[in-house]
Amino acid sequence: MHSLASSGGELTPEQVVADARAAGLHFLAATEHNTAATHDTWSRQADGDLLVILGQEVVTRTGHWLALGLPPGHVVDWRYGVRDDVIERQLAEVHRAGGLCVAAHPHAPYPSGTFMYPYQGFDAVEVWNGPWSSDVPWQADNEAALAEWGRSLAADLHQGRWRPATGNSDTHLKGQLGVPHTVVLAEELSADEILAAIRAGRSWIAGSTAVELSFTVSAGDRSAGIGERLATGGEPVVARVDVRGVPSGTVSFHTEQGTAHRAPLTSSGAAVVEWRVSAADSAFVRVEVRHPGGHMAALSNPVVLA
Structure with a gap:
């Protein structure tokens, strides 16, 4: 989820949280672009019915990725590209902080949106970002992302390490929330349990709450x-x-x-x-x-x- 603090965002954290409650969601991940400036605001929105997981959308020169479960105020460096050969160090930093690393919208057709890093070291892959099919030219190519992930499953399992699929609405504007969303099979509503279940692949993706x-x-x-x-x-x-x-x-x-x-x-x-x-x-x-x-x-x- 994004607020006014991210480029293209039009909603305040309070508005996003109100929409999440109205949609019946149990948790959301606040992932502003390259900043933790709103972490305190997001944290104040959480209560017993709605969990807010703090994170960041790390917008690099050659792809975006999600750092989920960051400590308040933690900012992950974004000033690099695939040729700088530093992505492993950034992923290790998030893992040391107890977070989860997700390759975001791998086939987004705009400059810096296409994911050029190898999936090695990432915990999960976002195969569904926003509406499945759209006339919007910058909409992520979900069919391509799903096909790429699906083809890799057998080889990854043979090597003993597979990366689960996730889906996110990537909300910036009113009306985008929950399309799609990840349904997590967790024992309790806590950041540790939600992230552990996503890491283990105990989840599925829904296009709406009607499904x-x-x-x-x-x-x-x-x-x-x-x-x-x-x-x-x-x-x-x-x-x-x-x-x-x-x-x-x-x-x-x-x-x-x-x-x-x-x-x-x-x-x-x-x-x-x-x-x-x-x-x-x-x-x-x-x-x-x-x-x-x-x-x-x-x-x-x-x-x-x-």
Whole structure:
């Protein structure tokens, strides 16, 4: 989220927080461009119903990234580009402070917006930024970001380290809040728990609060949810997705072989879809839900199969 303190921002922190409460959000991340000047203001907006995570959108010469969970007043340096070979040092600084590093809108089509750094060292990748498809020329190319992340999953899992997907509204203006937002499967509403769940991939992305999704994979009497690992023991695996709020849409299951199965949703927007796969066929399975026109309604991080 951004306020007047960021370029292009038109809202005060108080206005953003009021909109967040009206939308039913439980937390937001305040990520002004290259400044911590509003940290105190943002912190005063938090209460028991709304968590404000302090951070920064680090706007460098060759890409933007999010530092989430910063201590109040902490500013991350931004005066560099990919050829300066300093990004690892900046990521380590955020990690030492207990924060999370997210590659932001990797395919944003404007100067400095396209992400030119390697994903190595980052904790997560923003694959969905703002409306899925837009006529606005500077809107991030979400299809490209998702495809790039999806192609890397199998190789990353093989190397023992995968980077979860996140989605953010990147709110600057009235009416943008929550489109999309990351739904986090955390034990409690605290910055530590939220960031730990995002780091582990225990999250999915919703295009609006009207969309609901649950996704589990089971083998025998064992089951796992989003971001978790399922020990299949060589048994057949059943992937089950429960969707609400996407009338006449489509749910698809994705593995290391690409799009492996598609199924239509009912006109009511509510459906339960099951599909069988095995660990021999793929190291993971994830789901996407799209509206009839093809725009994304929801997507999940994977369940890892072992």
